[in-house]
Amino acid sequence: MTPGPHPPRLGAASTPAGTLVHHRGGPETGIVHLGLGNFHRAHQAVYTAQALAHTDGPWGILGVASRSPAVADALRAQDLRYSVLEVSPEGTRASVPAVHTGVLVAAQEPGAVLDALAAPATAIVTLTVTEHGYTFAPGSGGLDLANPLVRADLAGTAPPRTTIGLLARGLLRRARTHGRPVTVLSCDNLVQNGATTRRLLREFAAELPAAEGAELLAYLDTAAFPNSMVDRIVPATTDAYRATAARLLGARDEVPVPAEPFTMWALEDRFAAGRPAWESAGAVFTDEVDAYELIKLRLLNGTHSLLAYLGALHGCATIPEAIARPEIAAAADRVLRTEYLPTVRVPGGMDIERYIAELSARWSNFALGHKTSQVGSDGSVKLRQRVPEPALAHLAAGRMPHHLALTLAAYLCCIAPPPGFDPGPAAAAMSDPARATLTPLAGGSARDFAAAVLRTGLLGAGLAEHTAFADRVAELITVITTHGPLTAARETAEAAEPDTRSPSEDPVPGTPSTTPAH
Template sequence: MTHVNRTAMPRLGATTTPAAALLHHRALPPTGIVHLGLGNFHRAHQAVHTAAALAAEEGPWGILGVASHSAAVADALREQDLRYTVLELSPQRSRVVVPAVHTGALVATREPDAVLEALAAPGTRIVTLTVTEHGYTFSPRTGALDTDHPGVRADLRGDGPPRTTLGLIVRGLQRRVRAGAAPITVLSCDNLMGNGHTTARLVAEFVAALPGAERDELTPYLAGVAFPNSMVDRIVPATTDAYRDAVAAQFGVRDSVPVPAEPFSMWVIEDSFAAGRPAWERGGALFTADVGPYELLKLRLLNGTHSLIAYLGALDGRDTIPEAIAQPAIHRAAMSVLREEYLPTVPVPAGVDVEEYIEQLFTRFANSALRHRTRQVGSDGSVKLAQRVPEPALAHLAAGRMPHHLALTVAGYLCCIAAPPGFDPGPDAAAMTDPARERLAPLASRPTPEFVRAALATGLLGEALAAHDAFAARVTDLLTVLLHHDVPTAIQEATAPITSTQLPASRGSQHPESGVSAHRAAT
């Protein structure tokens, strides 16, 4: 991407948007959707599907976008008449489109009352969410609402404006009850298994924890609120100046918040809505009575494999996913974890050609035009891996098989997030953000076997897997190889036994060895 002088160009706005780039040409509809989580994924996924639906069938489905904390995107959108570009990239082609579906952009921490008013407005029919797994404030150990979370505690007490996503939703519903407004739909678009059921349960737990009068006021109303499950799928990296330059070069306008994305986009939704919905099926979405198989297909084959690529890639010094998957050893490990350990645990949905799906996945991973960074994919692993690893791992263990590459995923995660003293995991691993880093890092100074057991005992992957000694030992083996040798050697150890005489010279980590391959023969 060539650098261009963006400052000399007009800003993107209503009068400078190239007409050919607009996904729909209708007048901006009134707000029918309030979206919580004004990040890149929403703007490249739900907003694009909604724009395509509006192009096919009009309706009151404008989107009010709400950022949780950061004002950067919201303020930029306001300066640009709520316009932004989506830059769809692949090695073969690029396309720039403008959804033009947002009716406003707010920041929850800055304008909490305006957000609550929007949630309670009679015209609001749907609340959509892309707040990441971490934004649901549940306990990683139990999956229940984390009532020890300071934001949750404050929101339950009603101390000031809501600080959490659940607090916003519940207080918004409370205003609807008091205003006599009809029930609405809350549609999670995050990577949670059974995301609709999970959201419904957490909202109900929040309401149940409120003082008696508020609880009694809200509980009957919740019966009319819909929480459909959904599966979302599109690779959307972070915005950089390279993408800003690309839009400027193609359009001759300055967009400070363009969104890069792959051409592929998929949205599978349970058709259960309380107050109507856009014609999303005409915008590329698939409606089904059972989203579960699609969720598993994506959460395990795509997301689970993606996590392994990210951790191994970061430890191997690879800044991006395409650079990581281009390494033969990492490609082999990704294919192994997908085919041998994730795929046998997934009921493939009818009509899905799984071989075509897998081939498409690896083409998407290798999309070199899309610089999807390993640090972005690897962040928040403590929440992500809890959704992806335990069930398939336990299924294999129950059948007498050791899931070596799932163990390698956990080892890679620990090596990135809580490397022991004296070991440098590299800048991409160090840049990964994770809510568990603070509690895991102090444990890393222990000998590797003790560290792994202590890390699993924190509830990182649930109690059942933490109690499985053979799995903990296998994670220990592979973590030891990562600490003392390198990524290709660890992948080789996960694939085939390595004897002590076959191991290359140690990299000099101060951690003690722990008997590599001691548990492979027994499994």
């Protein structure tokens, strides 16, 4: 479709009928979603729209942005419509989910958000707030009780400003007004994300005044917190994608969402008050979510991090540019196959070799162009979910996880580069809550730097006890800053060569088998 010289704004009247995911009337609101960013709108919202196309139900989504009103304002101006651009080397296809029933901005309308969380019709609360949004304490994985925002939310003298505080206050209001159960469904990249959300809420409740805390804890026992695994590569929106949306829709969409064709959602079927027919859209309901989680967190996300950091240090703006470098591609394959894969269990029916082949194709999608700066951001939170347990498992087996050490070394060179080393613009564009903490540590020797970083608890407490691992990270920092990331990748491959073996020949003790079940 070719837009006119002044295409209309996307809205209910200007949406091409062929792009609508479902043509049912506006559903009632049954889901409140915290986190109105691109991932939610390309993943859970699409699954919900496809489920409504199959089976009717009160499953409209009220979307809640955390602080920025940009997406919410754009959606209000577009009758809550936006497009999902499925981008592949074969071309781009546009669809319009049309599943949102309203939008709010928590920082501007906290009372309305609390009302929505407490509304009797709200059966599910979903979250995509990134790992950083759960206000973990550095190193421990518990609720960060030293965080002034968390302390303020506990005091309750002002509207809540953290995700956990907002959830806690909204659920407490439910308990006090009608007590109907609800499901809280995290869609973030956390190990056991449902159980983690429940634990953080209970930690919050334990810090409240006794009567108030007991009331919230009792209500949490009636709620469901299913674990889930979500997977789809969703880059940031750019003007180029806006132009593509206008061309395909014949209408101007200010907030289109680019996404790869691949999408996956595995979740436990534990819901306290019903759910959409997400299985009709391809979601997998399974008792093996933990296995799906670890495969995604380690094979996809962990390898993705190494690609982002090595790529950024080599001057690659995108992941496809990074994996096009043979040295970086080899490092990615090695960390995936020899250091991550032996530490996961493949769920029944999953063809792991097909999955790995799909990963390579997804990372090589030049049409999508996922930025290394986006993938590499918030590494201090992400890597804690991905690196420590596999590294400790290999160290316990008497093997040095060279490529996990390379992942940490490349991350540190990007986020807290040693004095005199320029990591490049892609690394400089990465955001990270630990940058201010790590940067002062980079002033001494590489060995002191690596050891000090591990002592901060960045990756938990266990790795700080392994001086050989810290020394290996330090060696690779020196190679990166002296000879560059490609040399570091080659040196790591050479050092790891004696450890090369298939997982079936020599699995890491204490970890599940990686033999696919059929």
